[in-house]
Amino acid sequence: MAGAADSHAARNLERRETHHEADVVVVGAGIFGCAIAFALANQGRSVILLERWMHEPDRIVGELLQPGGVAALRKLGLEHCLENIDAIPCYGYHCLYRGEEISFAYPPVNSEGDVVVGAGKRTKESGEGMMNGHVKGAVRPEGRSFHHGRFIMQLRKACMAHPNISVFETEVTATIKGEHSDAVLGVQTRTKDPATGNKEPDCFFAQLTIIADGYASVFRKQLLGTTPVIRSKFYALELIDCPFPPANHGHVVIGDQSLALLYQIGTHETRALIDIPTNHPAASPANGGVRGYITNIVLPSLPPHVQPSVHAALADGKIPKSMPNSWLPSQKQTRHDGVILLGDAHNMRHPLTGGGMTVAFNDAVLLASLLAPAQIPSLAHHAAVRDAMAAFHWRRKSLTSIINVLAQALYSLFAADDWQLRALQRGCFRYFQRGWTDEPVAMLGGIMRRPGTLAYHFFSVAFLAIWLNILDVCGGGVMGVLRLPLALGQAVLILWKACVVFLPVFGTELR
Structure with a gap:
């Protein structure tokens, strides 16, 4: 034999x-x-x-490879490819929002790979088994950057x-x-x-x-x-020995008019990706172009301890390398x-959430299972391959629809360019501040496959944004009641904007 x-x-x-x-x-x-x-x-x-x-x-x-991508790589038998390349573990995200900050880790998963939500909280049901993020038999997954x-x-x-x-x-x-x-x-x-x-x-x-x-x-x-839709480009800097605590996290920096993503890709190297919308006036030649935008708009939003590394990366006088951000x-x-x-x-999808490779590796796992010789002995059997591809189109969506919609929706919020989007942006940050992060971060990391849960959290953010806006408009005192009609009118506009951001992309992904 x-x-x-x-x-x-x-x-x-x-x-x-x-x-x-x-x-x-x-x-x-x-x-x-x-x-x-x-x-x-x-x-x-x-x-x-x-x-x-x-x-x-x-x-x-x-x-940046999310934990769901690492798991898929393991299924493919290729996890060893992450070794000997100075890859850096990634345990979660750190968000810097106009001077305020919050960190959140990927939630633990049990031995079956299911996400354990609320592992860091004591509840009546959990007793002593869920303290300080520890759950019996559960481990916190990690991504890798390189x-x-x-x-x-x-x-x-x-x-x-x-x-x-x-x-x-x-x-x-x-x-x-x-x-x-x-x-x-x-x-x-x-x-x-x-x-x-x-x-x-x-x-x-x-x-x-x-x-x-x-x-x-x-x-x-x-x-x-088909043709990709391009709304912006990422311009890249490589920062050397740049301190940015907490370590082993992806950092999202949201300024008044800027959006940047930073993560360590080696022992000494940190990647800074700076989003510049297409035809943005602050990046026009008259305002110094891309380098002027980074210096005048982005740099002031970065922490003081990061700014020297950015200045050093810009010292060569060149326009940074760029890639289009496509949907x-x-x-x-x-x-x-x-x-x-x-x-x-x-x-x-927009690379803001780092989901591209996770989608690719999970697609490879799924497609290989559908094309397996036990299912299709000969790939020349075109009808069988067509059936497999029809199944592939729908079965992949439990993961890819989440990653794709999250990427597009979060980009719209984080790169807000009107007052309704800024209200939703603030609502998102306050939502995370309240500790409602486990399921959103699990979906971001490619380790939770429930598209309905994504819709629930997105509109929960929208209603929190509406509530915060009502408090701002009405304030305290008797006069606040008189401003209630204005607040309710703005509430409708914020909810409408949330629908415009989320529903078309969500609907497209489910087709």
Whole structure:
């Protein structure tokens, strides 16, 4: 039996290396591409993984992996890729809101992976078993933050070491279709000839082609017909030996007109991501451009002990590297036989909450289970793959709808540009101050899958914001009663704004 298995593996290797044929061709050796290639290879599938450029990437996003992503990475058998890259544990979030601050940790999970809510509170039901955040059999999960390129190289190293995967450095240019059907049979590429340095035409064939060519996908229009919505960009600074307690937390800094995200990505390095809305007047050339915006608007909102590191990072005089912050709702993929488009090419959300990689790894876990050989022996069975993709579209939403809606809704609140949004922004911070954080942070971390709970908490924030605004408008004393009609009118406007922020995105995610 062992000899037969070895012979089969040898034939598959020859097919991949010599004839460029496999069960699956994966385009893009990034986060999702590596994950799905490894997952399918673990099932015994023969996999070809194609990447345009195998050098270590230098990107400013994909550097914070939430606990739900770490758990998915463990299921994929790739958790070891977090080792030996100077990755930093992340235990929760620290929010600095116009000079006030609050920290909150990821809530503990029990042995089944379920979130234990209110573990830091004594209740009649909990007795002594839930004191100081300790619950019998429960542990607090952790995320990880790191240099994106180092992590990618670890994922690629794992794929290159897998006996069922062959990796090629080549530029994919088009899909290949059969003469008698529209089913995709593989891809055309251009591969560099080591002898001449010229790129020569090449082809790779498979029963199923999975394209994961990233946020700037060249295949998205062809396969999905969708375009990302971009409201802002993140501009990145790398701060050296920057003190920002509490350690091992993601830091969100909300100023009067600014939004910044900071988290440690190495022993000495901290990433600062500064959100600048598209065509913001304070970032115009007349006001000093991006550097002027950071210096004049963002810097004053940062703690004094952080500001020297920001000044040092700006000392080179260059415009910081940037990435567009995109929203791209997912689409059901049952129209094109032989090919599917996934990862950031398929679905994106604002990176404020660091949920992108968590979505990608959970998608890889789910898709691999739906395409498992026990379910679909041959991936050339297009009808079976279509059924699997229909199930994938709906089953992933228990997690991705939460992460996507949270990212878009929180961005609208944190980057508030009108008085209703500022009221909701304050309501959100006061909500957290009151200790109602376990479920929201669990959803943020990708460890709770209850979309209805997200709606409950969002509108609880909205009604708290309305109440706080009524108190402000009416104040104390007899005259406050006379201002009650104004307060009630503003309450309607705040609730309407909350609906405008939440319901369209929530509805889109549930389609």
